[in-house]
Amino acid sequence: MNTQEKIKILYVDDEQHNLNSFKATFRFSFQVYTALSSDLALEVLKKNPDIRVVLSDQRMPDKTGVQFFEEMRGLLPDPIRILITGYSDIESVIDAVNRGHIFRYIKKPWTDADVASAIDEANKFYITNTLLKERNEELQAAYDELDKFSYSITHDMRGPLLSVLGAMDIIKHLDDLNEVREILDLMGSTLNRLDDFIKSIHEYYKIKRGQLEFKEIDVNAIVNEVTDIFKVAGRMDQIEFKTSVEQHAPLICDEVSLKIILNNLLSNAFKYQQKSNEHKLVELTFNIEKEKTVIFVKDNGIGIPTEHIENIYKMFYRGTTQDSGSGFGLFIVKDSLEKINGAIDVQSVVNEGTTFKVTIPVKGNDTVK
Amino acid sequence: MTQSNKLNFIIVDDSPLDCFIAEKVVRNTGKAASIKSFLTAKSAINYVVSAPLNENEHTIIFVDIQMPVMNGFDFVEQFEALPMAITCRYSIFMVSSSINDTDLNRVGNYPSIKQFLNKPITSNNIAMLISNF
Numbered sequence: 001m002n003t004q005e006k007i008k009i010l011y012v013d014d015e016q017h018n019l020n021s022f023k024a025t026f027r028f029s030f031q032v033y034t035a036l037s038s039d040l041a042l043e044v045l046k047k048n049p050d051i052r053v054v055l056s057d058q059r060m061p062d063k064t065g066v067q068f069f070e071e072m073r074g075l076l077p078d079p080i081r082i083l084i085t086g087y088s089d090i091e092s093v094i095d096a097v098n099r100g101h102i103f104r105y106i107k108k109p110w111t112d113a114d115v116a117s118a119i120d121e122a123n124k125f126y127i128t129n130t131l132l133k134e135r136n137e138e139l140q141a142a143y144d145e146l147d148k149f150s151y152s153i154t155h156d157m158r159g160p161l162l163s164v165l166g167a168m169d170i171i172k173h174l175d176d177l178n179e180v181r182e183i184l185d186l187m188g189s190t191l192n193r194l195d196d197f198i199k200s201i202h203e204y205y206k207i208k209r210g211q212l213e214f215k216e217i218d219v220n221a222i223v224n225e226v227t228d229i230f231k232v233a234g235r236m237d238q239i240e241f242k243t244s245v246e247q248h249a250p251l252i253c254d255e256v257s258l259k260i261i262l263n264n265l266l267s268n269a270f271k272y273q274q275k276s277n278e279h280k281l282v283e284l285t286f287n288i289e290k291e292k293t294v295i296f297v298k299d300n301g302i303g304i305p306t307e308h309i310e311n312i313y314k315m316f317y318r319g320t321t322q323d324s325g326s327g328f329g330l331f332i333v334k335d336s337l338e339k340i341n342g343a344i345d346v347q348s349v350v351n352e353g354t355t356f357k358v359t360i361p362v363k364g365n366d367t368v369k
Numbered sequence: 370m371t372q373s374n375k376l377n378f379i380i381v382d383d384s385p386l387d388c389f390i391a392e393k394v395v396r397n398t399g400k401a402a403s404i405k406s407f408l409t410a411k412s413a414i415n416y417v418v419s420a421p422l423n424e425n426e427h428t429i430i431f432v433d434i435q436m437p438v439m440n441g442f443d444f445v446e447q448f449e450a451l452p453m454a455i456t457c458r459y460s461i462f463m464v465s466s467s468i469n470d471t472d473l474n475r476v477g478n479y480p481s482i483k484q485f486l487n488k489p490i491t492s493n494n495i496a497m498l499i500s501n502f
Binding site for chain 1: 383384385386387389390393394397408409435436437438466467488489490491
């Protein structure tokens with residue numbers, strides 16, 4: 001076991017001699033902190049919140065080990081508590097369990113093996129607890145998302161359907177074919193909006209649940225692919241699309257995530273153009289270095305007002321009424337980037353345009369979480 | 370409610386199709402002196418602020434709850450801050466496709482909201498509501 005892997009433990013005792021011998025015995029197996037009093041112990045714990053196991057002597061002049069654990073539990077509930085004592089009258093044992101919520105009770109004189117195994121058990125217990133806490137937080141976040149999601153389902157999915165039903169009802173009573181055609185056009189774009197929304201949900205769950213697969217990316221092929229997608233969709237009519245790729249190293253990334261990020265950013269860039277602008281422009285730039293890859297998606301469109309910038313990555317947030325956004329795109333971008341440990345940055349000026357800068361670390365799974 | 374000679378309509382909805390449907394349904398009643406549609410709440414409130422106030426005219430507003438930037442409730446809040454001389458000329462109806470309890474409960478907090486209507490607006494519920502004016 002090397003130093004980094006050793007778990008941190010704290011031993012509290014009012015006799016320096018005991019502290020020294022404890023440290024001498026266990027310093028090879030654990031990273032040992034010691035404290036001469038309960039006050040000092042709390043200070044050590046506050047400075048080192050990652051201490052997993054605390055062992056305390058019961059008999060100390062300022063307060064008993066049980067009293068110390070009771071106090072500590074209120075302030076720092078996570079570390080696992082082990083009480084060491086030479087006096088094992090039933091009252092103090094009851095106290096230790098009921099008030100100090102101790103994990104183990106070690107009787108003096110202890111053997112090294114007993115203590116080491118108690119600490120190991122305590123560490124396992126700590127890991128289980130922390131995992132459970134993390135899982136609970138994740139679960140809560142998932143529930144919150146689900147609530148938001150079900151709310152938006154009624155609006156973003158039911159809304160377009162109701163509109164189309166309403167329109168069909170009107171068409172029944174119409175004789176003028178031109179008027180019928182006008183409504184059919186509106187129905188078409190409403191259904192396209194619904195389709196976009198369903199597609200983005202599908203994308204979202206693909207990245208949310210899917211396994212990442214890091215492999216070398218053929219950047220030029222990806223650029224050609226997205227160019228084709230937007231060309232076919234007719235989004236490039238009257239919008240110039242420039243691409244440039246500067247590659248000094250291979251790009252290793254999850255292809256699905258990368259495509260989702262590019263598609264959403266480009267779709268926004270094409271969508272939120274200034275209608276009156278004579279020279280509409282969207283630029284996609286790849287700069288692949290050894291350390292990292294930087295992608296720019298730049299447009300000279302309507303821009304994002306400063307007051308909306310902090311909200312643009314939120315689920316279902318929409319900062320403009322122009323065109324048919326779902327408020328889902330940038331949320332998905334942010335989520336995909338988190339999965340590959342990337343980062344996103346935006347610079348935007350209203351009526352001048354927006355530039356998104358995406359940074360992807362060289363090997364997505366290398367960065368510590 | 371006092372009998373008004375002329376009934377105007379304002380539709381506020383970010384979906385062009387929904388505006389179109391509402392306009393059509395309202396027009397088919399034959400009771401509308403004028404119909405105006407706005408795709409954003411902001412443009413609608415600007416219109417209400419600057420529109421001339423005519424004697425014997427009343428305006429019914431249909432406003433969608435979920436709209437980007439400024440939603441239906443934001444619209445109502447700004448509307449309720451306007452002078453009485455303006456607000457008494459309007460009746461607001463909230464329209465939505467959501468069957469969300471939070472939204473339904475919120476409707477009760479705004480005295481100027483006459484009623485909550487589910488989408489789509491149909492000739493039946495328009496006819497019913499016009500008969501009250």
